[in-house]
Every structure is written in structure tokens, then in C-alpha cells.
Amino acid sequence: MSDKVKVKVRIEKLRDEINRHRYYYHVLDKQEISEAALDSLKHELAKLEERFPDLITPDSPTQRVAGQPLDEFKKVKHRVLMMSLNDVFDAEELEAWLKRIKKLAPQEPAWDFYSEVKLDGLAISLVYEDGILAQAATRGDGQTGEDVTQNIKTIEAIPVRLTNPLESAAKQKELAERVKSFEKKYQCDASGIFNKILSGRFEARGEVYLAKKDFAKLNEEQEKKSEERFANPRNAAAGTIRQLDSKITAGRRLSFFAYDIIGDFGQATHEQVHEIIELLGFPKNHWNKYCADLEAVEKHHNEIGKMRDKLPFQIDGTVIGINSIKLFKNLGVVGKAPRGMAAYKFPAEQATTVVEDIIVQVGRTGAMTPVAHLKPV
Ligand code: IVH
Numbered sequence: 001m002s003d004k005v006k007v008k009v010r011i012e013k014l015r016d017e018i019n020r021h022r023y024y025y026h027v028l029d030k031q032e033i034s035e036a037a038l039d040s041l042k043h044e045l046a047k048l049e050e051r052f053p054d055l056i057t058p059d060s061p062t063q064r065v066a067g068q069p070l071d072e073f074k075k076v077k078h079r080v081l082m083m084s085l086n087d088v089f090d091a092e093e094l095e096a097w098l099k100r101i102k103k104l105a106p107q108e109p110a111w112d113f114y115s116e117v118k119l120d121g122l123a124i125s126l127v128y129e130d131g132i133l134a135q136a137a138t139r140g141d142g143q144t145g146e147d148v149t150q151n152i153k154t155i156e157a158i159p160v161r162l163t164n165p166l167e168s169a170a171k172q173k174e175l176a177e178r179v180k181s182f183e184k185k186y187q188c189d190a191s192g193i194f195n196k197i198l199s200g201r202f203e204a205r206g207e208v209y210l211a212k213k214d215f216a217k218l219n220e221e222q223e224k225k226s227e228e229r230f231a232n233p234r235n236a237a238a239g240t241i242r243q244l245d246s247k248i249t250a251g252r253r254l255s256f257f258a259y260d261i262i263g264d265f266g267q268a269t270h271e272q273v274h275e276i277i278e279l280l281g282f283p284k285n286h287w288n289k290y291c292a293d294l295e296a297v298e299k300h301h302n303e304i305g306k307m308r309d310k311l312p313f314q315i316d317g318t319v320i321g322i323n324s325i326k327l328f329k330n331l332g333v334v335g336k337a338p339r340g341m342a343a344y345k346f347p348a349e350q351a352t353t354v355v356e357d358i359i360v361q362v363g364r365t366g367a368m369t370p371v372a373h374l375k376p377v
Contacts, residue, residue: 021033026283046062059133094294114323119313122207131161138242151249159282162197186275196266210254
């Protein structure tokens with residue numbers, strides 16, 4: 001074997017290993033090797049690619065590093081509108097929502113739901129070509145967003161190359177079993193679904209967010225640099241994604257959960273969509289749940305509400321979706337929101353604090369306004 005061929009084999013092995021550890025860490029919540037050991041694999045790969053730059057591919061884990069700062073973000077037109085959700089605030093409003101949509105499909109016998117935690121972050125569209133991340137865009141006004149691909153590539157929770165569960169299944173027993181149980185549970189042909197997703201254009205959508213611990217770390221660093229603190233994780237995540245210099249994004253450890261795939265790949269329910277998303281290598285959201293009826297939805301919402309403070313990320317409610325994709329589509333859209341989905345919001349968080357000072361501001365017209373300075377909580 002020539003030197004270059006040997007290097008190519010080693011490079012592929014390193015990429016597979018690094019991707020496998022990423023999958024273990026972000027999807028399966030398992031850590032097989034230390035961060036230092038993983039860093040040394042990444043370092044070896046970077047060194048080899050430096051020697052043979054023609055062996056660099058866009059999906060190589062080394063391509064997550066930040067590029068040159070941009071002058072501005074390019075605009076991206078979404079092929080399918082990025083919608084928003086209508087809110088409900090209590091059990092009564094939730095029941096009224098279901099009653100309204102049931103009237104539109106009176107012949108429908110079964111109504112079940114998929115309930116998700118509603119992350120307080122920002123919506124992102126990810127476009128993959130033949131399984132490789134090609135473009136990432138913000139929601140913008142729903143029709144046109146901004147191209148933030150370079151920043152998104154720095155987020156480890158987002159795969160730059162989708163896992164092919166069919167191929168991996170041949171190599172790994174654990175995945176093979178997951179594919180088998182997926183087929184059994186949804187009575188479907190996994191190869192039909194994944195071959196379609198992995199050839200040509202595929203779009204996934206989800207929420208970029210900053211975990212509470214990473215938000216706290218970021219604010220500590222802001223303080224050390226005598227820069228302004230971020231008011232909440234959502235502002236921090238949005239500000240981080242809209243950085244023209246992706247080195248800043250790379251240093252802030254954003255996270256991601258996917259919640260939708262665009263197009264027909266043979267998926268029948270939202271629950272199945274979430275399993276497809278996981279099999280493709282996106283992180284699993286353990287707090288989402290299938291709910292057989294509205295009572296189960298209510299129970300899930302209340303349970304999540306109770307554990308809200310203990311969750312590793314900030315949420316502002318649950319998202320309730322009609323589980324059947326066919327019914328969901330038939331229910332259609334009202335304004336910019338799908339009828340078959342609702343954001344079930346928690347009441348705004350309350351906290352007690354101390355008034356540290358009251359100062360009087362004098363306006364242009366001489367009007368005096370007292371302003372209270374509160375201790376941050
Ligand atoms: S499903 C039609 N699931 O909430 C949009 N959205 O208020 C379908 N969000 O713009 C979205 N967590 O950015 C969905 N688990 C989740 C979510 C979620 C947060 C955001 C999303 C959307 C906004 C609507």
C-alpha cells in the first residue's frame with residue numbers, strides 16, 4: 001500500500017471513530033472514551049489532513065472548526081414555510097382546541113398525540129444533500145431566513161453527516177436491533193425510508209438552544225471580560241447564532257434538538273418522526289412522550305411543569321401535536337400555524353427579589369419617573 005493510501009485508510013477509520021463517539025455521546029447519552037482521548041483522535045485526523053489537504057471532505061469532523069468571519073449573512077428562501085404555533089394556557093383552552101379541530105374531521109375515529117417539551121431557543125432549518133449538511137438557516141420571517149451554515153457546523157449535537165442506520169446496523173449490533181424494533185413498532189420498511197432520506201435533498205428542523213450550565217458559564221465569561229451579561233439562554237443562543245465570526249459561536253457550546261422532517265418519506269406519525277430523527281444521529285429528547293389521549297397530554301404537561309427547574313435546558317411549555325401525520329396534514333393551516341398542533345404554555349415564572357434602589361428619572365418634558373433597581377434572580 002502506498003503512503004497516501006495508508007493515510008486515506010487511517011483518515012477514514014478516524015472519522016468513523018470520531019463520528020461513532022459523537023453518536024454515543026449526543027444520541028445515546030453514553031461516553032465511551034474521555035474527552036482527552038477523543039481530542040487526540042481529532043488532533044491526529046487534523047494532522048493527517050494537513051499533510052494531504054486533497055483528502056479533506058466537507059463532512060470530516062475537522063470541518064466543524066470556525067472559518068473566516070463573514071461580512072454579512074446570505075438570505076435563504078425556505079422551500080416550505082417555517083410556521084409558528086398558536087398558544088393555549090390551560091386545560092380548558094386545550095380541550096377547546098381539540099373540540100374545534102374534531103369538528104373538522106368528525107369521521108376520524110382515533111385521536112392520539114405526541115407531546116414535546118417546548119425549548120426556549122431559536123428555530124433552525126438544516127438541509128442535507130446525500131446525507132451531508134449543505135445549508136443551515138434561521139427561521140427569519142418564516143419565508144426567508146439567514147444562512148448560518150458556518151456557525152451551525154460548530155455545534156457538535158448536529159451531525160454534519162447523517163448516520164445511515166442501515167449501513168451502521170450491519171456494523172453495530174445495537175443499531176441493528178434499534179432498526180429492527182423500529183420496523184416492528186411502525187410496521188414499515190426502514191430501508192425505504194432511510195434510502196430516500198439519504199439520497200438527494202433532505203430537510204430537518206429543530207431548535208438550537210443553550211443548556212443552563214453553558215449559559216451560566218457564558219455569563220461568567222462575559223463578566224470576566226467586562227462585557228454585558230445575557231438576559232436569558234434564548235437571547236444568548238440567538239446572539240450566538242447570529243455571529244458573523246464563527247469562532248465566537250464555536251466557543252459557546254450551543255445544543256440542538258430536532259422536531260420535524262420536511263417531505264414524505266413514508267412516516268406515519270409524529271412519534272415515528274422522532275425515532276427517525278434519532279436514528280439519523282440527532283440527540284434524543286428523553287422528555288418527549290406519546291400520549292394516547294388528552295388526559296395523558298395534560299398529565300405529561302403537569303409532570304414536565306413540576307420538573308421544569310431541574311431540566312438541563314430552559315423550556316416555556318409543551319408542544320402538543322396530533323400524532324397521525326395524515327390527519328395533521330388534513331387539518332391544514334390557519335394563518336401561519338398548523339391547526340393540528342398547539343403550544344401549551346406554562347405560566348410565566350415568578351420569583352421574589354429585593355428592591356435595591358429607587359431612582360427618579362427626569363424626562364425631556366420634566367416628567368419624573370421612579371425606576372426600581374432589582375437584585376437579579
Ligand atoms: S414543533 C409549526 N416542537 O416553538 C412549528 N416547536 O412557538 C412546529 N419550538 O417556531 C414546531 N420547541 O421554534 C416544535 N419541541 C418543539 C419545539 C418547538 C420549541 C419552537 C419552534 C417554533 C416555536 C413556536
